[in-house]
Amino acid sequence: MTWYxxxxxxxxxxxxxxxxxxxxAVTAGLGQILVLAGPxxxxxxxxxxxxxxxxxxxGVAPYHILSVTFTNKxxxxxxxxxxxxxxxxxxxxWLGTFHSICAKILRRESAYLQLDSNFVIMDAxxxxxxxxxxxxxxxxxxxxxxxxxxxxxxxSAKNNLQAPKDLPIGNYRDEIIVRVYERYLHMMQxxxxxxxxxxxxxxxxxxxxxxxxxxxxxxxxxxxxxxxFQDTNMAxxxxxxxxxxxxxNIFVVGDEDQSIYRWRGxxxxxxxxxxxxxxxxxxxxxxxxxxxxQVVLDAARSVIDHNPHRTPKRLASARxxxxxxxxxxxxxxxxxEAAYVVDTIQKLLKSKQANGGDIAVMYRTNAQSRxxxxxxxxxxxxxxxxxxxxxxxxxxxxxxIAMLRxxxxxxxxxxxxxxxxxxxxxxxxxTLLSLQMAALQHNISSGQVVLxxxxxxxxxxxxxxxxxxxxxxxxxxxxxLLGWYESASTAPLPTLFDRVINDCNYQNYIDDGTDEGTxxxxxxxxxxxxxxxxxxxxxxxxxxxxxxxxxxxxxPEGGGSAPxxxxxxxxxxLEFERVFITGLDEGLMPHSRSLDDPEExxxxxxxxxxxxxxxxxxxxxxxSTQRSTYxxxxxxxxSRFLRDLPAELVIQQGLAGSRRSPTGASDWRNGVYRGGxxxxxxxxxxxxxxxxxxxxxxxxxxxxxPRKAAPPPAQQxxxxxxxxxxxxxxxxxxxxxxxxxxDETVDVHFKSVGFKRLIASxxxxxxxx
DNA sequence: AGATGAGCGGTTTTT
DNA sequence: CCGCTCATCT
Numbered sequence: 001m002t003w004y005x006x007x008x009x010x011x012x013x014x015x016x017x018x019x020x021x022x023x024x025a026v027t028a029g030l031g032q033i034l035v036l037a038g039p040x041x042x043x044x045x046x047x048x049x050x051x052x053x054x055x056x057x058x059g060v061a062p063y064h065i066l067s068v069t070f071t072n073k074x075x076x077x078x079x080x081x082x083x084x085x086x087x088x089x090x091x092x093x094w095l096g097t098f099h100s101i102c103a104k105i106l107r108r109e110s111a112y113l114q115l116d117s118n119f120v121i122m123d124a125x126x127x128x129x130x131x132x133x134x135x136x137x138x139x140x141x142x143x144x145x146x147x148x149x150x151x152x153x154x155x156s157a158k159n160n161l162q163a164p165k166d167l168p169i170g171n172y173r174d175e176i177i178v179r180v181y182e183r184y185l186h187m188m189q190x191x192x193x194x195x196x197x198x199x200x201x202x203x204x205x206x207x208x209x210x211x212x213x214x215x216x217x218x219x220x221x222x223x224x225x226x227x228x229f230q231d232t233n234m235a236x237x238x239x240x241x242x243x244x245x246x247x248x249n250i251f252v253v254g255d256e257d258q259s260i261y262r263w264r265g266x267x268x269x270x271x272x273x274x275x276x277x278x279x280x281x282x283x284x285x286x287x288x289x290x291x292x293x294q295v296v297l298d299a300a301r302s303v304i305d306h307n308p309h310r311t312p313k314r315l316a317s318a319r320x321x322x323x324x325x326x327x328x329x330x331x332x333x334x335x336x337e338a339a340y341v342v343d344t345i346q347k348l349l350k351s352k353q354a355n356g357g358d359i360a361v362m363y364r365t366n367a368q369s370r371x372x373x374x375x376x377x378x379x380x381x382x383x384x385x386x387x388x389x390x391x392x393x394x395x396x397x398x399x400x401i402a403m404l405r406x407x408x409x410x411x412x413x414x415x416x417x418x419x420x421x422x423x424x425x426x427x428x429x430x431t432l433l434s435l436q437m438a439a440l441q442h443n444i445s446s447g448q449v450v451l452x453x454x455x456x457x458x459x460x461x462x463x464x465x466x467x468x469x470x471x472x473x474x475x476x477x478x479x480x481l482l483g484w485y486e487s488a489s490t491a492p493l494p495t496l497f498d499r500v501i502n503d504c505n506y507q508n509y510i511d512d513g514t515d516e517g518t519x520x521x522x523x524x525x526x527x528x529x530x531x532x533x534x535x536x537x538x539x540x541x542x543x544x545x546x547x548x549x550x551x552x553x554x555x556p557e558g559g560g561s562a563p564x565x566x567x568x569x570x571x572x573x574l575e576f577e578r579v580f581i582t583g584l585d586e587g588l589m590p591h592s593r594s595l596d597d598p599e600e601x602x603x604x605x606x607x608x609x610x611x612x613x614x615x616x617x618x619x620x621x622x623x624s625t626q627r628s629t630y631x632x633x634x635x636x637x638x639s640r641f642l643r644d645l646p647a648e649l650v651i652q653q654g655l656a657g658s659r660r661s662p663t664g665a666s667d668w669r670n671g672v673y674r675g676g677x678x679x680x681x682x683x684x685x686x687x688x689x690x691x692x693x694x695x696x697x698x699x700x701x702x703x704x705x706p707r708k709a710a711p712p713p714a715q716q717x718x719x720x721x722x723x724x725x726x727x728x729x730x731x732x733x734x735x736x737x738x739x740x741x742x743d744e745t746v747d748v749h750f751k752s753v754g755f756k757r758l759i760a761s762x763x764x765x766x767x768x769x
Numbered sequence: 770a771g772a773t774g775a776g777c778g779g780t781t782t783t784t
Numbered sequence: 785c786c787g788c789t790c791a792t793c794t
Contacts, residue, residue, distance in 0.1 A: 071784090099784050124783075143778095196784050263782065365781050389783080421770095428770050550784060569782050591781050607782080630779080631785040772794080779787095 014049050014085075018042075025284045026050045027057075028251075032281035034274060035253040038315055039300070039613035040291025040575065043253045047225055048078055050251060051093070052085045054223055062092035064222035066243065070573060071552045072097055072545075074227065094221070098236050099548050102199040105206070105217070107540075112210055113202060114189055118540060120409045121547035122188070122195045125398070127151050129414055134183045138176075145176060153177045154184055158197035159233045159265030161204060190445070192411040200235035207242040218246035228573070229254030229274070233265035237273065248278075256311075257304050260569060260607050262599065287314050291575050291616050293323020295649050299619065300612040303644045307602045324618045328584075328642060330655040331624040333633065334368075338375035340654070341580050341622060345563055346379055348578070356382070358577035359563040362611050364589045368582060369565050376565075386551050386566035396510050396520045397527055401546060403500050407484045408539050410447030420450070420477055423509035427477070431470040438465035447481075454478020480504070492535045493542060497528055568611045579615035581608070584623040585636040608641050625655060715739070717760060718746045723768040729756060731768070 015023055022042055025035050026049045037043035051067060054060040069075040075096045082090035094101060103121070110117040122130070131147040131154070154177070157167055164181040167174065188194065194202060207214040224244050226232070229252040232240070244250040252274060259268035275281060289297055297315040305312065317323075331337040341361055348354040361372060369385060376383040391397060399422055402415035410416075421427040439446040442462070453460045453475040463471050480503050487496045501507065501524065511521040534542035551570040564576070568589075583589055590604035612619060621642065626633050718724065718737040724746075725731050732750035737760075739745075744760035758765060 097784070199784085260782075261784090264784075367780060424771070426770065430770090548784065567782065588781090593781060603782095628785085770794105773792085775789105775791085777787105777789085 014052065018045075018049070019288055021284055021286050021288070022046050022049075025251075025286070026053050028282055028284070030249050032248065032274070032278040033251040034271070034281050034283045035251070035286060036271075036283065036313075037253050037255055037286040038289060038313055039255065039258065039610075040289040041286035042290055043227070043286060044074070044078070044573075046286070047227055047251075047253060048081050048085070050225060051078075051082055051090075055086050055089070060222055062086075062089050064220060065225070066094045066101070066221040066223070067225040068098055068101065068227065068240075069095070070097065070228040070231070071550045072100065072548065073550070073553045073555060073557070074573065075100075077557060097548065097550070098232075098239070099196065099199045100544075102203045102239070103544055103548070105203045106194065106199070109206055109213055112206055112213060115194070115202075116192050116409070118409050119192050119194055120405045120412050120415070121199065121544060122191075122193050122414065123392075123547055124196070125393070126193075126414045127155075127195050130184060130187055131180065134180050134187070138179065138183070140176065140180075145173075145180075150177060150180050154181045155195075155197050156265055157181065158201050159235055161201060161234050161238060187413075190411065191413050192409050193414070197235070200233075200239060204235055204238050204242065207239070214242060214245065217243055222247045223249045223251070226250070226252040227254075228258075230256050230259040230268040230271055231261045231266040232270050233261075233267060235265070237267075237270045241277070250278075257307070257313075257606055258572070258610050258613075260572065260603060260610055262603050285313070287316060288318050289315055290318050292613060293317060293319060293321060293617060295323040295325060296612060296615050296617075296619055299326050299645050299649050300609055302646050303605060303612065303641055304609045306644055307605055308598075325651045326619045326621060326645065326649055327651050327653055328621045328623075328645075329653040330638075331622065332626060332655060333624050334371055334583075334627040335375075337582055337622050337624045337627075338371040341372060341582060341620075342375040342379045342381065344580075344620065346381060349381070354578055356562045357559045357564075359580070360571065360574070360576040360578070360614065361563060361565045361580040361582060362568050362571050362614070363565075363582050364568060364591055364607075365583075366567060368588075372565055372582070376563075382562040384555075384560055384562045384564045386555060386564060386570045389551070391523065391526070391554075392546065392549070394520070394523055396506075397523055400497075400500065400506070400524060400527055401543070403484075403504070404497070404539060405543055406447065406481065407488050407496065407500075408543055410451060410481070411445040413446050416447050416450070420474075423504060423506070425477065426473040427470075431466060431474065434466050434470060435474065438462050441465075450474055450478040451481055452478070454480070454482045488539060493539055494528065494532050494535055496539070497531045501528075568607050571614050572610055575614050575616055577616045578618045578620070579611065580620040580622060581611045582622040583627075584621050584639040584642055585627065586639055587636060588627075589639050589641065605641060716744055718744065718765070718767070724748060725766050725768055726750065726758075727764050732756075 015026070018026060019042075022045070025033065025046050028050075035043065035046065037046070047067070051065060054065060055062055067075075067078065069078060079090065079095055082093070094104075096104075106113065106115065106119070107117045110119070128147050128151050131151045132142070135142050135145055135147055135150065157164075164178045164185070167178050167181070169175055169178065188198065207217065221243050224240060226240060231254075240250065240252075254268075254271055256268040256271055259266060275283070292300075294317040297317050301315050304310075329337075329340055331340050345354075345356075345359055345361075348359070349356060363369060363372070366387065366389075369387075373383070373385065392401070399419055402412075402418040405412050405415040406419065417432065420432070435446050435449060439449050442449070449462045453462055453471065455478065457463070457475055458471070460475070463475075465471075466474065483503065484496065484500060487499045491499075506524065507521055510524070511517040530546075531542060534545070551566070552573070555564070555574075568581070581589075586592075587595075589608060590601055594600035594604045623636075623638055623642070625635060627636050628634075716737060716739055718734050720734055720736055722734040723731065724734055726748070729748075729750040732748040735747040735749055737744060737746040746758045746760055746763070746765065748756050748758060748765070750756060
């Protein structure tokens with residue numbers, strides 16, 4: 001038993017590395033264990049060692065262990081670590097997110113459900129598209145019944161394990177919701193599809209309704225471990241309860257103060273529910289913090305202490321030193337905010353006080369990343385943007401995924417309708433209507449109709465359902481699809497992928513020669529690379545993983561070398577030496593949608609707390625007195641959370657405390673930061689639009705632009721009224737030029753783009769004689 | 770059937 | 785300010 005020996009060998013190491021509370025958790029006996037773990041208290045380590053302990057010391061076979069993580073990345077890291085600790089047997093364990101584990105169960109047990117094992121997973125867009133269709137079918141007013149809000153109602157019902165009949169009906173709208181919900185379920189089923197919520201709900205129903213299945217799984221999982229327990233919802237809680245029903249060995253780790261997914265149905269009171277359900281559970285507190293300085297922890301604590309109804313916890317830094325104070329910078333506007341962040345980072349890197357990979361910039365909403373990205377692009381510094389949606393949400397990527405989904409599951413009508421006329425092949429609304437009628441009449445899916453027409457041509461029984469010229473293009477598409485099926489069953493995934501691209505001439509369709517077209521085609525290439533990684537595992541796994549990637553999954557495991565831009569939600573579970581949190585204004589953080597509900601306000605505060613506690617060493621909080629929404633600029637007030645920070649832990653910088661200058665940003669000099677707008681970094685190498693090159697699976701790294709190390713000119717080359725030419729902007733006229741900091745700053749009016757401020761040594765500006 | 774343009778509505782957070 | 789829907793035209 002190699003794993004036993006390996007674990008025994010490591011045991012001396014790992015138990016000694018733990019503090020008393022951690023060791024208590026790792027070595028706890030059977031039964032229910034509730035670990036309340038403050039930020040940075042080593043809970044990942046505890047979970048990993050607990051599994052090692054179960055296998056190595058308590059003799060539990062990996063096969064009998066289920067471990068639930070919050071992201072796929074966390075699962076991967078845990079898997080790697082465990083393989084190191086106990087050997088390849090670790091792979092026998094079930095380890096993954098709720099959603100991936102549930103998908104696994106559903107595919108195995110599809111016989112019990114009205115579902116084929118090749119079901120597809122509908123993403124958020126598909127779900128709304130489906131609701132949109134229902135709204136149309138039911139002749140509802142889509143202004144009054146917005147598909148997105150109907151879908152939200154359905155989703156929240158599902159997360160609470162409520163079927164349509166369980167929903168309370170108090171008004172007409174409730175009735176509508178029930179009807180839409182029923183139809184939604186029906187359509188999902190006839191599409192052989194599940195949505196994110198079904199992934200959780202269906203296994204619960206499966207276990208509830210089938211004692212033999214429940215028996216099988218609950219006997220199998222002798223031990224269940226769950227991370228981020230405070231963010232479980234009703235369905236997840238119930239699933240755990242059922243799975244742990246036989247052995248009742250369940251080890252959960254959580255922190256009520258870090259619960260940030262209420263809007264998704266998560267309920268930190270599941271922690272209380274757990275204690276009530278298992279009165280004999282052992283409760284272990286992890287309060288020692290190995291991550292942050294005491295300053296960071298004190299600040300974080302004074303923020304979270306404002307939340308009512310919580311157990312106050314101490315947060316003690318094990319790091320000894322008290323640490324740098326928190327800097328609060330007030331910029332003039334949101335551009336200045338971004339410029340401050342980028343400039344500060346640039347100085348840190350230049351002075352070698354930090355490595356890019358140790359820095360994170362966080363924000364409340366994704367929209368805030370744009371100005372930051374622009375500032376980074378202009379500075380020429382590389383950065384990494386966390387957000388899978390950015391990549392998978394792109395039209396071209398969705399198109400190809402829809403085509404592949406159709407190959408996996410011809411009943412997927414959402415995908416069929418998406419791509420049946422992509423690129424345009426003469427199939428319009430009228431033909432589609434006839435197609436749906438034909439499918440309905442014969443009680444088969446639209447996909448089957450198309451396939452049959454592709455196979456049998458005019459001999460197909462469905463041919464006559466179409467008025468004359470409508471049938472031919474459908475049959476053409478059907479024939480193409482048939483080819484893809486054949487390819488799917490005989491050839492590896494990359495071959496199928498290429499065939500799909502080629503058969504519909506997709507490159508020609510998407511790449512029109514513009515920068516945007518090239519970018520689109522590059523995205524397809526990225527997707528293809530990913531398909532290559534899945535050639536062993538195949539189409540179903542590929543599509544499933546695409547559907548279930550989380551934002552964090554796109555982060556490289558080692559961290560990387562560029563600063564990371566991410567939402568506060570995406571920052572959960574991560575840590576960085578230096579953390580910038582931007583947009584600390586009322587309305588953004590806390591978000592305006594949370595102002596009237598105390599529960600939501602409390603969650604905003606927890607979100608801020610999560611952000612603060614990501615920092616090991618230094619926190620930079622940033623806000624601005626003005627920001628643009630929908631194009632127009634509006635004044636904004638400092639976030640109420642800033643008031644919660646003890647004054648002695650904070651250094652105010654920027655505009656704070658000063659009166660505003662009528663001349664605006666560039667007048668502000670306070671010795672720390674002197675750039676009020678970012679035009680100082682304007683550079684020829686980079687275009688101002690934010691077309692970043694994407695890298696694998698949706699995380700973007702923008703490489704520093706190639707710069708020829710031209711020595712700064714000793715003297716002025718340009719003068720007003722000179723005609724100049726620029727490689728990107730073309731021809732222009734110099735408005736003004738002056739020497740600044742040993743370099744020449746040139747203002748040019750270009751015919752193409754208008755005014756630009758350029759640095760002579762960087763811009764490849766030529767004088768037209 | 771498909772391409773083009775006016776008008777409008779909409780920003781939380783994501784598996 | 786941007787992206788999407790709908791109406792109108794070719």
